[in-house]
Amino acid sequence: xxxxxxxxxxxxxxxxxxxxxxxxxxxxxxxxxxxxxxxxxxxxxxxxxxxxxxxxxxxxxxxxxxxxxxxxxxxxxxxxxxxxxxxxxxxxxxxxxxxxxxxxxxxxxxxxxxxxxxxxxxxxxxxxxxxxxxxxxxxxxxxxxxxxxxxxxxxxxxxxxxxxxxxxxxxxxxxxxxxxxxxxxxxxxxxxxxxxx
Amino acid sequence: xxxxxxxxxxxxxxxxxxxxxxxxxxxxxxxxxxxxxxxxxxxxxxxxxxxxxxxxxxxxxxxxxxxxxxxxxxxxxxxxxxxxxxxxxxxxxx
Amino acid sequence: xxxxxxxxxxxxxxxxxxxxxxxxxxxxxxxxxxxxxxxxxxxxxxxxxxxxxxxxxxxxxxxxxxxxxxxxxxxxxxxxxxxxxxxxxxxxxxxxxxxxxxxxxxxxxxxxxxxxxxxxxxxxxxxxxxxxxxxxxxxxxxxxxxxxxxxxxxxxxxxxxxxxxxxxxxxxxxxxxxxxxxxxxxxxxxxxxxxxxxxxxxxxxxxxxxxxxxxxxxxxxxxxxxxxxxxxxxxxxx
Numbered sequence: 001x002x003x004x005x006x007x008x009x010x011x012x013x014x015x016x017x018x019x020x021x022x023x024x025x026x027x028x029x030x031x032x033x034x035x036x037x038x039x040x041x042x043x044x045x046x047x048x049x050x051x052x053x054x055x056x057x058x059x060x061x062x063x064x065x066x067x068x069x070x071x072x073x074x075x076x077x078x079x080x081x082x083x084x085x086x087x088x089x090x091x092x093x094x095x096x097x098x099x100x101x102x103x104x105x106x107x108x109x110x111x112x113x114x115x116x117x118x119x120x121x122x123x124x125x126x127x128x129x130x131x132x133x134x135x136x137x138x139x140x141x142x143x144x145x146x147x148x149x150x151x152x153x154x155x156x157x158x159x160x161x162x163x164x165x166x167x168x169x170x171x172x173x174x175x176x177x178x179x180x181x182x183x184x185x186x187x188x189x190x191x192x193x194x195x196x197x
Numbered sequence: 198x199x200x201x202x203x204x205x206x207x208x209x210x211x212x213x214x215x216x217x218x219x220x221x222x223x224x225x226x227x228x229x230x231x232x233x234x235x236x237x238x239x240x241x242x243x244x245x246x247x248x249x250x251x252x253x254x255x256x257x258x259x260x261x262x263x264x265x266x267x268x269x270x271x272x273x274x275x276x277x278x279x280x281x282x283x284x285x286x287x288x289x290x291x
Numbered sequence: 292x293x294x295x296x297x298x299x300x301x302x303x304x305x306x307x308x309x310x311x312x313x314x315x316x317x318x319x320x321x322x323x324x325x326x327x328x329x330x331x332x333x334x335x336x337x338x339x340x341x342x343x344x345x346x347x348x349x350x351x352x353x354x355x356x357x358x359x360x361x362x363x364x365x366x367x368x369x370x371x372x373x374x375x376x377x378x379x380x381x382x383x384x385x386x387x388x389x390x391x392x393x394x395x396x397x398x399x400x401x402x403x404x405x406x407x408x409x410x411x412x413x414x415x416x417x418x419x420x421x422x423x424x425x426x427x428x429x430x431x432x433x434x435x436x437x438x439x440x441x442x443x444x445x446x447x448x449x450x451x452x453x454x455x456x457x458x459x460x461x462x463x464x465x466x467x468x469x470x471x472x473x474x475x476x477x478x479x480x481x482x483x484x485x486x487x488x489x490x491x492x493x494x495x496x497x498x499x500x501x502x503x504x505x506x507x508x509x510x511x512x513x514x515x516x517x518x519x520x521x522x523x524x525x526x527x528x529x
Binding site: 002003004005006007008009010024028 | 296298333334335336337339340341342366368372376377378381382383384
């Protein structure tokens with residue numbers, strides 16, 4: 001048993017009963033980073049969905065901006081126990097991006113500039129549950145938080161919402177991404193507290 | 198390939214248990230070990246590599262190519278160390 | 292070295308600056324360590340919430356005590372508690388001392404060059420204290436870069452060591468505000484070169500400070516001709 005330190009509470013507000021188990025509310029927005037922040041210019045930025053050989057769909061920045069934009073207000077839950085409620089984002093629904101993509105694949109690997117990867121079942125990216133977002137809190141998404149654009153899949157732990165997203169590769173079989181290889185859960189539902197292997 | 202477990206019935210091998218003493222020196226301070234990156238082949242002490250700690254785990258990257266050397270995560274008490282990016286670790290002097 | 296968590300008790304505290312204080316911790320067992328090493332502190336709240344942070348050891352006080360100097364970080368979670376709330380008699384958990392690379396012992400060859408940015412002086416102070424206690428004949432130079440006179444850690448002790456120990460030279464560089472009659476301003480390459488042993492002396496160099504400070508100063512020294520293999524660095528997070 002760990003010895004408690006008298007008077008220490010940590011920087012947390014009180015447990016909110018609306019939060020997933022083991023989560024604490026934070027007012028700040030901690031920057032989590034497993035590597036150097038890639039600097040991607042909008043001129044060079046592309047996002048691709050690879051559905052198989054010869055079936056790659058590619059968007060550049062103006063093309064992404066020309067698609068219907070949605071405003072999203074959602075709670076986010078980091079596996080390191082902080083949650084932030086009522087965050088606001090703007091971006092393109094993956095339903096829109098997947099409109100012309102035909103595939104029987106059930107799984108996907110999300111790729112980022114800088115080499116980060118995370119796996120998400122395709123179903124979790126559809127039906128209004130995931131977006132490619134480029135604004136946070138009314139401002140352009142800063143590089144530290146994943147700008148120019150990141151994935152937002154708020155119903156899963158936030159490591160699934162890959163920063164600096166560059167593409168999604170569809171897969172017939174599930175395969176672990178970066179944190180899933182290094183101890184974290186293949187799916188990551190915060191309400192079922194699926195943190196680890 | 199069949200499902201047979203290949204456990205050689207020879208007289209040549211011992212149990213890994215016998216390595217306990219030899220591996221002990223890697224335990225006393227692993228950060229002093231000279232690490233060769235499996236990605237780019239360059240070497241540096243682990244203590245001079247790039248540690249990204251504000252993350253779900255501790256990610257140690259090669260100071261030359263920034264590839265991941267190793268990753269340490271705490272699964273609520275159980276520690277998981279992955280070392281895919283390490284070609285070898287050297288401790289001690291010739 | 293201890294590999295598991297031990298419960299330590301705060302035996303005394305003293306302020307270093309308005310934002311930093313030294314904590315003396317008493318461990319249950321005899322503790323031995325090497326200058327430059329650090330310990331991990333673990334704080335546990337009543338409901339089980341835990342935070343772990345690393346702090347360099349500033350002084351070894353045999354047989355069972357050690358001192359840390361903690362500076363309060365803006366927006367910090369643990370440092371404001373350690374600097375402003377923790378009291379004598381309180382308990383916290385300690386792991387270590389650990390680390391074998393950013394360390395110095397008096398038997399190490401060559402002159403000793405220490406370069407500190409702000410609170411990066413803490414592990415270097417442990418080296419300087421060890422050098423003094425061992426009455427080492429190794430020549431030492433400390434270059435200590437701070438914002439202002441009231442941000443200097445260990446001010447009295449540094450003044451005494453600088454005056455009494457002929458082997459030790461201490462330069463304090465002020466970046467924002469200096470004592471009367473002295474210049475203030477960003478640390479320059481020329482000032483660093485002037486406060487360091489020349490490359491021909493082959494000093495062992497230890498640089499500790501913020502990431503920006505460490506990168507800048509280390510690059511200057513390599514440019515001056517110092518062997519990168521003799522330069523050891525430690526970056527402070529945050």
